[in-house]
Amino acid sequence: MKKYRFIVLPILALFVLAATPLWADISPVGERVGTCLGDNDVYKVHADGIDIGYCLIGSGKPLLMLTGLGCTMDDWPEEIVEKLSARYQLVLMDNRGMGFSSEDGTDFSYPLFARDVLALMDELGLSKTYVLGYSQSSVTTQQLLLSAPERFEKAIIHATSVDGSSVADSLSKKSEKMSESLSPVVKRQLEAAKTWKSPLDRLSNLSMPVMFLVGTDDTVVGADSSLKLVSVVPGSWLIRFKGGTHRLMYEAPKDFASVVTQFLELNEIVELPE
Numbered sequence: 001m002k003k004y005r006f007i008v009l010p011i012l013a014l015f016v017l018a019a020t021p022l023w024a025d026i027s028p029v030g031e032r033v034g035t036c037l038g039d040n041d042v043y044k045v046h047a048d049g050i051d052i053g054y055c056l057i058g059s060g061k062p063l064l065m066l067t068g069l070g071c072t073m074d075d076w077p078e079e080i081v082e083k084l085s086a087r088y089q090l091v092l093m094d095n096r097g098m099g100f101s102s103e104d105g106t107d108f109s110y111p112l113f114a115r116d117v118l119a120l121m122d123e124l125g126l127s128k129t130y131v132l133g134y135s136q137s138s139v140t141t142q143q144l145l146l147s148a149p150e151r152f153e154k155a156i157i158h159a160t161s162v163d164g165s166s167v168a169d170s171l172s173k174k175s176e177k178m179s180e181s182l183s184p185v186v187k188r189q190l191e192a193a194k195t196w197k198s199p200l201d202r203l204s205n206l207s208m209p210v211m212f213l214v215g216t217d218d219t220v221v222g223a224d225s226s227l228k229l230v231s232v233v234p235g236s237w238l239i240r241f242k243g244g245t246h247r248l249m250y251e252a253p254k255d256f257a258s259v260v261t262q263f264l265e266l267n268e269i270v271e272l273p274e
Helices: 002-019 078-085 110-124 136-147 164-174 176-181 184-193 224-232 253-265
Strands: 031-036 040-047 050-057 061-066 088-093 129-134 152-158 210-215 237-241
Touching: 031 050, 040 110, 050 110, 061 110, 061 136, 078 088, 078 253, 088 110, 110 136, 129 136, 136 152, 136 184, 152 253, 164 184, 210 224, 210 253, 224 237, 237 253
Parallel strands: 061 088, 061 129, 129 152, 152 210, 210 237
Antiparallel strands: 031 040, 040 050, 050 088
16 A cells, blocks of 8 residues: 555646646736626726727636727627636737827837737736737737747737738728718727838848738738738648638628637647657
8 A cells, every 4th residue: 555655646736737727817016997898807907008908808828809990899709818817817908099008199000009918918017928910909919020020939920911002992982971970099090000011031041930820801911911911931831711801800700719828728839850
């Protein structure tokens, strides 16, 4: 019996260690200021010269989710949030000047938006994370991977562009009839988009896994940009949803979440012996 006790106890200890996650959930910091997507608490921190509103949902490895032009945290499809938060701790944030995030009059630009994201990560003590960026924030995500590649384990870039000026022109034409109702912040977001050109030569040096997601019928950004980017980012994935538009997330939330989960869970990096 003594011999069995000696053998079993270390095995049980190893089992407990193996079952213990190698990460700890992020604890909220800052002031509670409201709720998002139902009854999830929203907090704000002062960072990069502004108040940044954010929300933590779920438990697990962190997944930073950055939303699009004119959107807030509440605009994420609830089915996607529900499915992804069952496996990951989602970090949702409002872009500068939107929702619970303030702005200080600084000219909008993608380097500025990326700086805001990194400032929030610093406040939360988040040294490294998965990231999912949609539309406007798909470009912010490109900038983040260039500015601080060491902070991102994997990236999902959804409905993106290599030429912001063409996207801004397209959106401006679509919104001409309602341009008077566009908020000053959204108009400034459109102006920021006009200055963006993806630095393809620099993006070709990325080493983290990246997946590009786009609908084949996305008339806002088109599918060509994702095709061009996947051709230069080493080992990147390209997922095209046939018939999907710029609102792909809302059109196929279950399949969208499934593809994101599959990408995040798969270890597709093969280490060859020297």
